[in-house]
Amino acid sequence: MIKPLTGNYAAAWGARLARVGVVSAYPITPQTTIVEKLAEFIERGEMDARIIRVESEHSALSAAWGAALGGVRAFTATASHGLLYMHEMLWWAAGSRIPLVMAVVTRTIGPPWNIWTDHSDIMGQRDTGWLIMMSEHNQEVLDSIIQMFKISEDPKVFLPGIVGLDGFILSHTTEPVDIPDQDVVDRFLPERRQPYILKPGDPLIMGNIPSDLRDNVKMRWDIHRSQERAKGVIRDVDREWAKLTGRSYGGLVERYRCDNAKYHIIGMGAWVGDMKEAVDILRDMGYGIGLVKVRYVRPFPGEEIAETLASSKGVIVFDRSVSPGSAGPLYLDVLSHAYIHGVRVPIQNVLAGIAGIDVGYDDIIGGVTMFINALEEGRWPLPSKIQWYFGGGEWWP
């Protein structure tokens, strides 16, 4: 059934179709309409779930995690400061190996107060152990939430997962979305599996002090190993979903017009749509360019990216957030994994769209042509390998 849905309603539909049993959330712009929609589904009896209307985001994740510890499929959603406020709990959810799914509607972090999107919030969670992905459009939001439950509850993974969507650009923008039939989702998504359930009469203790710190290291190591294993699960789940619905997103990455591409753009999130448009125009202009859309930030698709970059003459990574004193986090991951896999290619970082500055396909074309022209004219590196874009054609340095 194709319906016009905002990104947030698509997220709510994803949770509903996944037969979530407990929803717990706290309103924050631009996430609010997810929890509003879920409350409506539940109160109308269209969704058989309990809703816990908590007093903060810290409690939102705590309650969702508590429900998941108790053996029930749970869902929450947040953004920006809410995500930062629950940061501590992200570690506990991942560290306890309890499957759980959260939608993160990306938004800047203050000061100053600013409700527009950038990726500072979601990129700040990379070390928590959660699976983290970003969506390009509303269909991908809905599909990814259902997929994330399956990935999260796979015994090879048993980690919580975040489905990210850009605030307003997706969250409040209506697109036609195919809502799969419940029986299609039921066939795809098995009964909930989790490593253990906290229940009466079973004296299982989660989280007491370890007698041997090596056990603690192994817990962290096992999270890392499960992230690595998740790569295969993500690819399998993508293929299985494609069989049922005809929609494949490529698993961890999507390559767009990468055949015979000499240069590559790397980006993630909603503006990948603008990047595809930019690639089409640049191709028409005669530039041999392709795009690697990063879907999963964690686990990071190092192999796929290195494989694509091995034949590249130049790569430009667009980051929508920055780690001040270093560079854009996506750039840093691309650099590291290219190096790990022995790929040596010029890689430029563009920090753009930060603080919600609007970036269109023309801005992307501007940055890409500047980079390629510098490379071809032997002027690269530009004044810096890390460039800021402030919008309106203004670059620094």
Add this chain to the structure above:
Amino acid sequence: MALSIKALPKKKYVLPGNAACPGCPEAIGLKYVGMALGDRAILVIPAGCTSVIQGLAPGSGLSFPIANVPFASSDAVAAGLSAAIDARGEDGVIVVWAGDGGTADIGFATLSGAAERGDNVIHVCVDNEAYMNTGIQRSSLTPYGAWTTTTWTGKREGKKEMPLIMLMHRVPYVATASIAYPTDFIEKLRRAADMKGFKYIHLHAPCPVGWRFNPSKTVEVARLAVQTGMWILFEAINGRVRISPFSLPYKDRKRRKPLEDYLKVQGRFRGIGREDIERIKSMIDDAWNTLLKFT
């Protein structure tokens, strides 16, 4: 019918090899939780002394199902667990076992939220009147005049009235208890477990390490707190306050033991003067007068 200790289940929930200090009131209290709720209990425990008392993983000195959780999360985790138990149709009692910090300070917003929503949870505040696990720092439940490692000359502020604050949340059940009165505490836990909604029990738990008294005197000190009127045992079902039998005699201030008996046995009050003692006495009178207005 009065509760008989002999009639209580014999199964042990606090096991040999736990890591409690000698004379630990929390270990005493946990035994009573086991006696009262048995296998129905699931404990949610924020950081604090009981994080240590459990002993080291993969072993355990407690035989409850336990979720160890970060400070500010306990009542919300409990709310989620309670929803899960309900959804799965299990007969469980979710108990938050939190200290004074996890209850009245860092955990307070979460506690207040769960109480206001009426989540089906029992919150036990095991109150040793300071942050003992980090080394005896003051909390909002440290009493006036007490020495701590962040109030070297004695705390200048009084104790927050947590039970009354919870009473004002209009939850179905609020009670105070003391580790010196096991039958009273056990009965209160059982009453709370039989009620739906949010229940709050504030357990007075004198700590020999932090209060500076001989570890063999824990129960005695706890009893003196009640006998001097410093700690009042009461319960409130649906807002109706009733002074519990063990505290009833001390409604009459003449029947209270001298406050000095309670203060003298504790090193933490060593530095206080005559004026401070008078001030504490007037605080006790105020506490009784306020509470009796609700009876």
